Amino acid sequence: MTVKEIAEKLDFQVLGGEKGLDQAVTTGYVSDLLSDVMGNARAGSIWVTLQTHKNVMAIASLKDLAAIILVNNHKPEDDMLAQSNEEGIPVLATSMGTFDVSGKLYELLRK
Amino acid sequence: MHFEYQIEGGNFTRAGFASSEIKKMMKQLNVDLGIIKRTVVATYEAEVNVVAHAYSGTIYVDFDEEKVVIKLVDEGPGIDDINQAMTEGYSTASSTVREMGFGAGMGLPNMKKNADDLQITSEVGKGTTVIITMFFAKSEQ
Ligand SMILES: Nc1ncnc2c1ncn2[C@@H]1O[C@H](COP(=O)(O)OP(=O)(O)O)[C@@H](O)[C@H]1O
């Protein structure tokens, strides 16, 4: 499933990185600890987090993640958004909390 | 091939830049993807440690036919007890750094897990040197 399909199905707002919307999402990873994501997330993951600074994009890029979803209406800082656009790694947003987002993503992606 | 990068202590906006450059070079050299992935994890954590814990540093990167050696030399407080620092969960990171999601005390364990060889030497009050070596072909073990 592509980032775009997920965003449409779950009504996520696309805040940046539109170039990467056709990227395939293979699985998800949920964490706010950057070393945890660095050590354990798999390439092609959609990353669920509430961290909104630029280092999130550095990690997403280094780990070849497909997209980032910010929960609870968190908004990315300007330089995070700028790097999202530059790298073509989408940043999505939702008003849902981590539990609901993860549950819905799991439903979609396990098929 | 030899490259150098400067790291500024406390400046998180550039953390990961050198790791990203090293990743690009390894891709160009067609290094096995699994090896690139491990290099990225180890190098990023080492880079972030200089930003989070030291005042300034330099990364020296040397490629040859069979390996890449990534040496990070920093000026900083140094590490008093390296074994303790290697323990999963041990961190002296400030609360600001923790709020950003750094400072989980997983950096050195991540480096140990992913580097083919990891050497750390440190002098309290002076600085720390970390040497990560990655081999391009898996040697028989
Ligand atoms: N370059 C360094 N200079 C000084 N201290 C360091 C350095 N790298 C690591 N340390 C010390 O080792 C601890 C553990 O490092 P690490 O496992 O990366 O966890 P974290 O960076 O999350 O604190 C740090 O909290 C710090 O006390």
Ligand SMILES: [Mg+2]
């Ligand atoms: Mg660290």
